Amino acid sequence: MSGTEKAMQGVADTLREFWAHRPVRPRAGRKLGGVATGIAMRFQIDPVIVRIAFVALALAGGVGVPMYLAGWLLLPEEGDQVSPLESLINKGHSSMSQAQTVLLGLLMFPALTFTFGNGGFQVVVTLAATIACIYLLQKNRGHLQPATTLVEPPPVPPVPGAPAWDPLGAAPFAWDLPEPAPKPQPPAPRPRRPKVALATLGVAVAVGIGSGIAGMWSAWFTAPHVIGLLIAVLAAGLLVGSFVGAGRSLIWLLVPLSVVGFGMTAIGFDGPSNLGSVAETPRSVTDVKSRYEVGVGSVMLDLRQMPDSGEVKTEVEANLGELIVHVPKNADVTFNCEASSIGELDCLGKRAEGTTVQVGGTDLGENGNGGLKIDLDVLTNVGEVKVLRD
Known part of the structure; x- marks a missing residue:
C-alpha cells in the first residue's frame, strides 16, 4: 500500500470513528435542533463557536442550512436509540415522529437546490473544508467524552456544638481549644492562553495589505473576494482557538464581516460604481x-x-x-x-x-x-x- 493510500485509509478510519461515536443532540440548552450544542458537548468546545460556524457556513453560499438539517436527521437525540432518519427505516426508536422526519427531509430539497444552484465552486470548497474540520475534530478531540454531572452523596450533618475543625465530633476532649488560624494560600497562577486572536488579526492584516497590492495587477481581488479571504482567515483562527480555548473574541469581527460579505455577494452589483x-x-x-x-x-x-x-x-x-x-x-x-x-x-x-x-x-x-x-x-x-x- 502506497503512502497516499495509507493516508486516505487513515482519513476514512477517522471519519468512520466519528460516525460510530457521533454527537448526541441534547434536550436541554439547545436553540433549535440541538446540532450545534451536541457537537460542542461531544468535543468539549464552546457551543457559541459551533453556532457561529453554522451561521458562517449559511452565509457562504447557504451551505450551513442543509448541513444543519442533515445533522438534525442523522444525529440521535438524547435518550433515543437511533437518529430520526434511521428510525424512519425501522432501525430503532427515535422520539421524533415520522411526520417531522419526513418534513425535515423535504426541506433538504429546496436547501440543496439553493446552495448548489447559486454557490458553484465555492460550495465544493466549503464542503471540502467542512469535512476537513470534522476530521481534525475527531483526530484531535475524538478521545474526549462529553462532560457528565456526577451524583455526589448527601453531606453528613455536623454534630451540634462541635467546632468547625471537628464537625463530626470525633474529638470532644479538644473542643475547648481555639479554632486554628487558616493557612494563607498563595494566589493561583493565571493560565497563559495562546495569543490566537492576536496572531489571526496579524495574518488578516497581512492578507488585506497583500490583496490591495495584488489588486494593482489582478482584477480578481475585488472587494467581495478580499472580504471572503478575510473571513476564511478569521474562521481558521476561530477553529484553531477552539482547540486551545482561545480566540473567542474573533467572533465579534467575523459576524459583521460575514454579513457584509453576504450582502455584497447576494446583491451582485455589476453596474456603475460611483x-x-x-x-x-x-x-x-x-x-x-x-x-x-x-x-x-x-x-x-x-x-x-x-x-x-x-x-x-x-x-x-x-x-x-x-x-x-x-x-x-x-x-x-x-x-x-x-x-x-x-x-x-x-x-x-x-x-x-x-x-x-x-x-x-x-x-x-x-x-x-x-x-x-x-x-x-x-x-x-x-x-x-x-x-x-x-
Missing part, C-alpha cells in the same frame, strides 16, 4: 443623455421642461439608491422599471415591491396618442424607483 447624486433637467431632445447612472446614491431626472414633440430614449440606473423620473403630462411614455434584487416600484400607476420585481408598459398621458415620445428604462439592484406624471 457614489453621489445626479439631478438633471434637460430642456431639449439633444440635452437628454442616453444614460444617467450612479453606484450608490440618487438620480432625479425631470423631463417636464421638454418640448411637446420629438423622441427621446434614455436609461436611469443605480446599484443602491433612489431613482425618480418626472415626465410631462401629455407625453407618450414607454417604460420599464425593475429592481433586480429588492426594491419598491411606483411607475405611472403600476406598483410592485419585494425581491426581483418589474413593471412596464405604455402610458399615453392625458391627451392620448400624440406628442413627445419617451422610451424609458429605470433599473436598480436595491432601492426605490418612481416614474411620475405631475
